[in-house]
Amino acid sequence: MLLSVVVLIVLLGSLAYFRAPVLLWSVAVAAWLGALPVLGAASGVAPWVWGVFVVVAAVLNITPLRRVVFTGPVFAIFKKITPAMSQTEQEAINAGTVWWDRDLFSGKPDWRRLESFPAPKLSAEEQAFIDGPTETLCGMIDDWSITHEQMDLPPQVWDFIKQSGFLGMIIQKKYGGLEFSNYGHAKVVTKIATRSGSAAVSVMVPNSLGPGELLQHYGTEAQKDYYLPRLARGEDIPCFALTSPYAGSDAGSIPDFGVVCRGDYTDPRTGEHHQNVLGIRVTWEKRWITLAPVATVLGLAFKLFDPDGLLGDKQDIGITCALVPTAHAGVEIGRRHFPGGAVFMNGPTWGKDVFIPMDWVIGGQEYVGQGWRMLVECLSVGRCISLPAMSVASGKLASFVTGAFARIRDQFGLPVGKFEGVDEALARVGGHTYQMESAQDLALTGLDLGEKPSVLSAVLKYHNTERMRKVVNDAMDIHGGKTVVLGPRNYLGRAYQAIPIAITVEGANILTRSMIIYGQGAIRCHPFVLREMRAAMDNNLAEFDDAFTGHIGFIGSNKVRAFWMGLTCAALVRSPRGGATGRYYKQITRFSSAFALLSDMAMFSLGGSLKFREKLSARLGDMLSGLYIATAALKRFERDGAHQDDLPLVCWAVESALHDVQQAMHGFLNNLPNRALAWALRRLIFPWGLTLTPPSDKLGTQVARTLMTPGAARERLTRGIFVSKDERDAVGVMPIALQAILDTEPLEQKLRKLAREGKFKTLTARERLAEALQQQLLTQAEFDAVTRARKLKRDVIMVDDFDMKLEKHDEGLLERLIF
CATH class of the missing domain: 2.40.110.10 (Butyryl-CoA Dehydrogenase, subunit A, domain 2)
Structure with a gap:
């Protein structure tokens, strides 16, 4: 009998996991009942058991009978409890199309479909x-x-x-x-x-x-x-x-x-x-x-x-x-x-x-x-275009200048970017920039394929502008006084001041997160909900029957899938990629099923009142958004050629997004009004607890080093920005100064060593550099290189000053007066 029960559980679980049709369920259960004597569980199945099975199977498989006995009564209740939509709500829901967001709502993303999307390309x-x-x-x-x-x-x-x-x-x-x-x-x-x-x-x-x-x-x-x-x-x-x-x-x-x-x-x-x-x-x-x-x-x-x-x-x-x-x-x-x-x-x-x-x-x-x-x-x-593009621009510029500044500026004998506190903030600058551009580029692919992804456009508007706010804040912290003082040298101050514009226009971010992303997404992207609602409005029982029975199977499948993938930590899930990113695809599949289940349980337990539960709706929106951002980062990594030196960026971007998804689910379950349901869902989705962690300190350091080091990964992250070729320009001087500092670092180390050994009689760095040349400890070329590097470093660090009316600006005045 125990073996028979195990066989039944495995059989039903497999059918649910792979979303088998109702007819196959009926055949499988009939086969199991017939096999019970073979398994030794019983000498034969009682006639009444077969009778119950036949009745249930008939109701499920014979459409006219099912509509009379089951879905017809449900339809009558559904029409009464479904809240009416205003004309503006209907037009908002009907606007645009659903695209990759529908896959994420399905609980079973089609990775081959994601891979089939062409890489965005400029003509x-x-x-x-x-x-x-x-x-x-x-x-x-x-x-x-x-x-x-x-x-x-x-x-x-x-x-x-x-x-x-x-x-x-x-x-x-x-x-x-x-x-x-x-x-x-x-x-x-x-x-x-x-x-x-x-x-x-x-x-x-x-x-x-x-x-x-x-x-x-x-x-x-x-x-x-x-x-x-x-x-x-x-x-x-x-x-x-x-x-x-x-x-x-x-x-x-x-x-x-x-x-x-x-x-x-x-x-x-x-x-x-x-x-x-x-x-x-x-x-x-x-x-x-x-x-x-x-x-x-x-x-x-x-x-x-x-x-x-x-x-x-x-x-x-x-x-x-x-x-x-x-x-x-x-x-x-x-x-x-x-x-x-x-x-x-x-x-x-x-x-x-x-x-x-x-x-x-x-x-x-x-x-x-x-x-x-x-x-x-x-x-x-x-x-999908305007504000997300400006957010990407802020991230790229912040990554470009902050990475260079953190390597050029030193304190206590070290580049400030090598201090762990700065390193942590710099990692967020690079990681969030990678997320922003990845998310927008994938949406732009959809637009150029003829889609009008209304839900993803709301995701982009909210999450790109919020990440812009975080990126600019972190960049400002790293720069310190450099970007506090406004002036021609300050390349971040105006962006910092302008953040509220992007946060507010085209729909205030609070509204976008709490009402639009999930409020529109739950209806448009869900495989069955919009069909059920339209069937109710059109009084179409046949359409409702087809959608509702599919919906029941969908919920049952996601329960099994969420539990099994949570129990195994998604280790047995198929991934389209191997290597370092393979495990991320598995986790996204796992959390897609969990998200679909939570979404249905929210609608089931709260009904029409869900749209007024804005905090819960916001968390559901965060889940969808995090899944989208993670898949966009993976798509971008493959599009760029899966370069090894991009791994820190893509790993940080995906791990951060998936951790956000987990925390949104945790917050949702903590606040779901039906506590018994919340308890059961938590055991299904998180049988081992909250297992995902934010990006590690080690990974963050790798991202920070990527931003501070000239190379292909830094160039790919910041491509498309404007960099003046004039080294007098506040941004244009950055790559020139960074390379000069790196080139002369061994010479600076040599000078510090000579100073410790007592080779100099003079006191200041400027005087010791001249003394080293005089003593032939440096060649003229080395002296010129260090002199130029120090000048460029000063140009990077300096802030602007004006006359007493804050009108007249002379960027070289102090240098002429002092030096």
Whole structure:
């Protein structure tokens, strides 16, 4: 009998683990019952046992019977308890597509699918643009002058941006745009952002959510033919006005409104006057609108009403988007907000009872009331590109300069990067930078394959900007006073000040984490939930039956998979790769099953109230995000050629992400209201407790050394940034100084040894260097090399000083006065 029970457990466990169909379960159980006499467990199976089995098998396998006996009653209850979705919620959920995130939600990622995704690659045209106009633009930019003196991009920089096509990167070539890939677009923004956040924002906004993208997707042919060439050439400067003082993240509640009516207007583009035309009288007050102070065309979102029934029977038409020339009578622009750090054109716009013709609605009359759908569909693309690219830029720049600074700057006779406290922070700088670019590059691959991954775009927006905050904070700590004092030499201060901008715009991070990532992901990415909800809304029992029975099997499978992989620490799971990274694939598979199980148990135990349990929802979102970041890092490692010297970076990135997943699960189980369920789930998922640890100190040291040492791994991590060839530039001097310090280190050690031996009569380092030359302890070439290295080191360490009004800056004054 014991053997029979063991056989049954192994049989059922195997069926569940490999997600066998119901028919195979029925055949397997029937075979086991038939084999009981052979196993010696019984002389024969009682007829009533066979009877029960036949009834259960019939209900499970005969679809009409199952619907009558089982899923039909469940469906009736499900329709009653499923919370209704508002129109804006439905449109948000329907926006975009699901992609690799669906695999992570499945509990069984398809690694062959991940490997099949092509490596993102710049076209020859895109590479030439980055090496040419983008390099030139970066060389023209003086970020200190922009943010401290001019409070805007200089006119010549604006002209170059317009004339070179930077504002038309996403516009199709037939309209005069560059028609870059999403990957190419992101890499242009990244490079500019390593030079100036102000310039990067000014370039990225017209190429992100705004008139250009909305027109290409939804505009009428007349609108496209007129506006797109002008936008591509920079003749028109666009902005998009969505956010109002009373509706930030809750954009669906915007108070700005328009009323359908007939009226007169003069078209500012042609000067023609039109009378008694069908149009809209709009009133709005918008805030925080980038480029609004200098825009020539205003994208405007408002709620549209039709009280007189001029368009039909519906009075509340819904959110509508229109394009309004800012020269149009009644449009008010020209005042500015003052965002910290990155000083770019941002301000309010307002208007009262401004009449616009119906053909100014984006897409024309056919698209009235479709604005929210248009916005959320386009936002899923923009969120993958703009802010994540700026976050990657901050990470790359911080890695480049902080690694060099930590090796150049010394205290107590050692480079500061070799102190363990600094080493720990430097490892986070490099590891988080690796995570950020990996996560974005994988999402950009999806975009260029035609996907619109709305859930992953929210993951990127939140986690890249949060990691940017951590990276810049750590970099600032390592630099100390170097980056506290603002001035032309400070390459991190403005980035530090500008962090709240990225954290806040395109959806505040608190909201993105606690509501959007999982709230949207649970419905869109789950294999069955959206199907069940749509079946309930459509009253489709057949669809519900198919989805619900699949869902039950899915839950049972994940219970077995999570327990078995937890019990074996995923040692027996198949991995697509061997070597140092093979074990990570196994752990991701394990935690994917555990995440899928926790997700279902959260929905099962909390029902519709889960969307109000934002702390639990946030932790579930953290699990999905950590799994995505880990897989993206592994994909990037293989894409780069699986170089051995990149192993510290990929190992740190994956181990950190997986530890985050484990801690999110731990926090979720600690706070799940159903304590009995939480206890059972903990024993299933963590039978040995919390076994994953953060990256080790040894691994962190290897990452820190990678950042401090010139080589291929450091170059791959920081590729794509702008580095001036002028050693007078604060960033440009870094690689030159680093190499000079490394080249002369043996000579400095020799000088210190000579000093300990009493070979010098003089006191200062400068005098002893001259004495060593005089005594022929150094050659002239060695003397020149040490002198130059020390000068470069001073250039790296020095901070700026000004006159008493903080206006006049002379970077060489102190050196001339003292030396």
